[in-house]
Amino acid sequence: xxxxxxxxxxxxxxxxxxxxxxxxxxxxxxxxxxxxxxxxxxxxxxxxxxxxxxxxxxxxxxxxxxxxxxxxxxxxxxxxxxxxxxxxxxxxxxxxxxxxxxxxxxxxxxxxxxxxxxxxxxxxxxxxxxxxxxxxxxxxxxxxxxxxxxxxxxxxxxxxxxxxxxxxxxxxxxxxxxxxxxxxxxxxxxxxxxxxxxxxxxxxxxxxxxxxxxxxxxxxxxxxxxxxxxxxxxxxxxxxxxxxxxxxxxxxxxxxxxxxxxxxxxxxxxxxxxxxxx
Amino acid sequence: xxxxxxxxxxxxxxxxxxxxxxxxxxxxxxxxxxxxxxxxxxxxxxxxxxxxxxxxxxxxxxxxxxxxxxxxxxxxxxxxxxxxxxxxxxxxxxxxxxxxxxxxxxxxxxxxxxxxxxxxxxxxx
Numbered sequence: 370x371x372x373x374x375x376x377x378x379x380x381x382x383x384x385x386x387x388x389x390x391x392x393x394x395x396x397x398x399x400x401x402x403x404x405x406x407x408x409x410x411x412x413x414x415x416x417x418x419x420x421x422x423x424x425x426x427x428x429x430x431x432x433x434x435x436x437x438x439x440x441x442x443x444x445x446x447x448x449x450x451x452x453x454x455x456x457x458x459x460x461x462x463x464x465x466x467x468x469x470x471x472x473x474x475x476x477x478x479x480x481x482x483x484x485x486x487x488x489x490x491x492x493x494x495x496x497x498x499x500x501x502x503x504x505x506x507x508x509x510x511x512x513x514x515x516x517x518x519x520x521x522x523x524x525x526x527x528x529x530x531x532x533x534x535x536x537x538x539x540x541x542x543x544x545x546x547x548x549x550x551x552x553x554x555x556x557x558x559x560x561x562x563x564x565x566x567x568x569x570x571x572x573x574x575x576x577x578x579x580x581x582x583x584x585x586x587x588x589x590x591x592x593x594x595x596x597x598x599x600x601x602x603x604x605x606x607x608x609x610x611x612x613x614x615x616x617x618x619x620x621x622x623x624x625x626x627x628x629x630x631x632x633x634x635x636x637x638x639x640x641x642x643x644x645x646x647x
Numbered sequence: 648x649x650x651x652x653x654x655x656x657x658x659x660x661x662x663x664x665x666x667x668x669x670x671x672x673x674x675x676x677x678x679x680x681x682x683x684x685x686x687x688x689x690x691x692x693x694x695x696x697x698x699x700x701x702x703x704x705x706x707x708x709x710x711x712x713x714x715x716x717x718x719x720x721x722x723x724x725x726x727x728x729x730x731x732x733x734x735x736x737x738x739x740x741x742x743x744x745x746x747x748x749x750x751x752x753x754x755x756x757x758x759x760x761x762x763x764x765x766x767x768x769x770x771x772x
């Protein structure tokens with residue numbers, strides 16, 4: 370059976386790749402050093418595949434049909450879609466075995482994820498995936514979530530989906546060592562008069578909740594309250610799914626930097642999961 | 648006569664144009680445009696500039712049922728007007744980038760529409 374041998378969450382922002390040096394040196398060093406540590410852990414734990422949850426930015430879906438969750442089942446997916454993102458455009462290998470198993474098991478658990486045999490991956494997945502594996506050869510199962518178009522899946526439901534996702538990964542017999550990543554958030558505003566603002570108080574509160582392991586206040590958040598940390602804050606759904614997948618393991622914040630040039634509260638949190646299957 | 652046939656989009660490059668007006672059943676007014684058309688127009692315009700496989704997508708602003716106001720806002724990249732009309736903020740953000748606006752530039756434009764926030768969230772002391 371597989372085990373989640375590495376679980377972490379990271380903010381994503383296109384500027385972390387496209388305008389890396391626009392961030393103050395100390396901030397970017399803290400952020401990327403945390404991701405560097407994660408990369409070393411992935412190598413040390415000999416990760417065989419990675420599941421990345423990130424939000425949909427109208428890259429694959431539009432208003433005709435907008436799934437709350439979509440699992441990438443394909444043998445490969447394309448990314449990054451943004452021509453200006455300085456990451457090589459490539460076909461990223463998928464893992465149909467794991468992805469189909471996750472889809473079947475989460476369906477059996479009472480969720481109704483959509484699926485796609487070909488996803489286009491934007492900065493939401495690609496910035497974080499590329500920091501994990503610059504060769505972009507690590508098999509990737511992308512799971513895109515609706516964090517932008519109302520009505521949204523409640524945050525509690527995202528956490529519960531994560532619980533089902535974690536169980537699904539751990540019941541897969543085709544691999545032994547899987548990494549699980551939540552990519553998105555934290556606070557930020559896009560396409561509004563507050564673009565560029567960061568709600569540091571929200572970010573620190575949320576990270577503290579993840580470290581405490583008591584997420585009850587977070588899971589009760591209605592969307593209109595969560596939006597007070599920015600319309601981009603809805604992306605914490607990816608973080609909560611990972612937290613649910615590895616519960617009750619609490620997170621440890623490896624880095625938090627409010628990077629104003631990247632218009633986002635940039636954090637990396639790690640969950641100390643087993644280093645090998647039991 | 649039955650309802651007009653609406654062709655499914657199934658991966659088409661642009662949204663289907665309506666050949667006849669749709670009547671709003673509440674107001675009784677013939678509504679031959681919709682915010683959806685504007686959202687779709689802007690989405691397609693952004694994607695026309697993006698890499699997808701080895702191709703770029705085609706885009707023609709005249710293939711959408713837009714009002715003159717909407718069409719002008721798209722063609723002139725009138726960010727403030729698009730915000731007022733109700734363009735989705737994710738699309739607005741992408742459209743600004745595709746149109747060459749920096750974040751500071753488009754924030755300066757949108758600040759005129761900012762409304763004070765009176766509510767307090769649970770994380771705010």
